[in-house]
C-alpha cells in the first residue's frame with residue numbers, strides 16, 4: 001500500500017512537471033508571436049496599377065514580409081529605403097521577401113524594363129509599405 005501511495009505521489013509530481021513544461025512552451029510560442037509574423041501580400045498589377053484596396057501594406061518591425069506580384073508586363077520593381085530591386089514577368093508570380101527592420105513609409109515603384117538596369121524612368125508608387133515600431 002505504501003508503495004502505491006508513493007507511486008501516486010510520484011505521478012502527481014510528474015504531471016505537475018508536464019504542465020509546467022507545457023506552460024513554458026506556450027509562453028515561448030506567445031513571445032515569438034509577439035516578436036514577429038510572417039506575412040504574405042498578393043498584389044495584382046493591371047495596366048500598370050494595383051487595385052486601390054491593396055495599395056497600403058502595413059506591417060510591424062521585425063515581420064518577415066513577402067510581396068507576391070502578378071503582372072501584365074515585365075518590370076523592375078524597387079522598394080525604396082530598403083533598396084531592394086527585383087524583376088517580375090507576366091505568367092510568373094514574382095516574389096520578394098525581406099525582414100522589416102526599418103520603420104517608416106516606403107514606396108514600391110516600377111522601373112519599366114526597356115533595357116537592363118534602366119533607371120531613367122520612375123513611375124509613381126504602386127504601393128506603400130508602412131512599417132510600425134513593435
Ligand SMILES: [Cu+2]
Pocket residue numbers: 078080109111122
Ligand atoms: Cu526606384
